[in-house]
Amino acid sequence: MFKKVLIANRGEVAIRIIRACREIGIPTVSVYSQADAGSLHVSLATEAYCIGGNESSKSYLNIPAIISAALISGADAIHPGYGFMSERADFAEICREHNITFIGPSPESMQLMGDKATARKTMAAKNVPITPGTGIITDIEEAKKSAEKFGYPVIVKATAGGGGKGMRVANTPEELEQNINLCRQEAEKFFGNPDVYMEKYLVNPRHIEVQIIADKFGNVVHLGERDCSIQRRHQKLIEEAPSPAVDDETRKKLGEAAVQAAKAANYEGVGTIEFLLDKDKNFYFMEMNTRLQVEHGITEMISNVDIVREQINIAAGNKLSFTQDDIKLSGHAIECRINAEDPDRNFLPAPGEINGYITPGGFGVRVDSHVYSGYKIPPYYDSLISKLMCWAPTREECRRRMYRALKEYVITGVKTTLPFYQDLIENEVFISGNFDTGFMNTYKKD
Numbered sequence: 001m002f003k004k005v006l007i008a009n010r011g012e013v014a015i016r017i018i019r020a021c022r023e024i025g026i027p028t029v030s031v032y033s034q035a036d037a038g039s040l041h042v043s044l045a046t047e048a049y050c051i052g053g054n055e056s057s058k059s060y061l062n063i064p065a066i067i068s069a070a071l072i073s074g075a076d077a078i079h080p081g082y083g084f085m086s087e088r089a090d091f092a093e094i095c096r097e098h099n100i101t102f103i104g105p106s107p108e109s110m111q112l113m114g115d116k117a118t119a120r121k122t123m124a125a126k127n128v129p130i131t132p133g134t135g136i137i138t139d140i141e142e143a144k145k146s147a148e149k150f151g152y153p154v155i156v157k158a159t160a161g162g163g164g165k166g167m168r169v170a171n172t173p174e175e176l177e178q179n180i181n182l183c184r185q186e187a188e189k190f191f192g193n194p195d196v197y198m199e200k201y202l203v204n205p206r207h208i209e210v211q212i213i214a215d216k217f218g219n220v221v222h223l224g225e226r227d228c229s230i231q232r233r234h235q236k237l238i239e240e241a242p243s244p245a246v247d248d249e250t251r252k253k254l255g256e257a258a259v260q261a262a263k264a265a266n267y268e269g270v271g272t273i274e275f276l277l278d279k280d281k282n283f284y285f286m287e288m289n290t291r292l293q294v295e296h297g298i299t300e301m302i303s304n305v306d307i308v309r310e311q312i313n314i315a316a317g318n319k320l321s322f323t324q325d326d327i328k329l330s331g332h333a334i335e336c337r338i339n340a341e342d343p344d345r346n347f348l349p350a351p352g353e354i355n356g357y358i359t360p361g362g363f364g365v366r367v368d369s370h371v372y373s374g375y376k377i378p379p380y381y382d383s384l385i386s387k388l389m390c391w392a393p394t395r396e397e398c399r400r401r402m403y404r405a406l407k408e409y410v411i412t413g414v415k416t417t418l419p420f421y422q423d424l425i426e427n428e429v430f431i432s433g434n435f436d437t438g439f440m441n442t443y444k445k446d
């Protein structure tokens, strides 16, 4: 096992990782920006180093400072959490050069999955279903012919994009030509790679993602799916597991496709395969997230697997402690991401000092958070206050438990998304489970 783990992150995920390390018995090193000097991830770690100024670019994205902290403290592994360095193949490579284990996949798998056109090709070769589409577009007239073949609308995507960045939908050949050009310019500007490709556009599909976990010995296990269809500007608002739209047969197919996808990428560590699911229960590979995700906790609740502990265990070179047959999914879990944002002002970030804080509890309730009464939410990073997760034997019981927990939760001093969730959880379309990625376009609280 590792002698010492450095956590290259902040907030609730840094604490989630510190907790896993403590339970295994590994000392931890936190790094922090000046703005985070008073943060819980600093006091909970065995030791902590300030690595720079408030802006992420000066601290949590500052590779020389992070590596220096690892070398000075004698950490033999770095956990990147999510965001920041978590999907940076160059960072994983630098860790390798310094004999530090990057707790995540190899730089090669990250690079492969980071290039969306290559990822599609790799999936197609292993019979993982993908949407009808093209490779990198080199000729506009040819692209128009392909679009006629697929049928409009189509979507142009930057191969270096992902997570909703660098995409444009086209309804006509004229729009297609325009969007190819615009997308190329934006892709060059934002990612330094102008390459774009095209897919048939599925209108209002569901976003279904499958959690996988793979060791260095070729063992790959999936932990079922999460439904993350309710999003706003590519920010997930509420997630649940299992998906109300996935039956046992589709779940088995999704799981097998996800395991195939991981094997195709020679993947090791924890990862998520994103699929789009249409009304006829057809699903298509979208992208692979090569990191621990924000919403991993709801999968932990239905699978009883400590995903972060397993992730560390695998990175240290141990075999997976279970097989696919050992995994028995049970019950239902829902997560609400509570943010310091004003839902009445277009979810405008609302940093500031929390002056009153009372968390919900009781059976089947989990709150992952780094905040406390008197904590000042800095304006420099994302505005996540906490992840409120509930588990119950059935979806309806889980939903009612979430309603109860949301009503118990008190956060004063800053605007939060709690009132938004208190409405959402009682919305009849949400209650029915019959929603898709278009949900927020029509959602109005009564």
Ligand code: MV4
Pocket (backbone or CB within 6 Å): 131, 155, 162, 163, 164, 165, 199, 200, 201, 202, 203, 205, 206, 207, 228, 229, 231, 234, 274, 276, 286, 287, 437
């Ligand atoms: C799509 C799509 C429809 N058809 N691709 C958005 C994020 C990125 N992972 C892929 N995205 C989409 N790709 C095809 N061929 C619709 C989306 C999409 C979406 C996907 C999941 C959740 C919310 C979404 C919101 C808008 C668009």
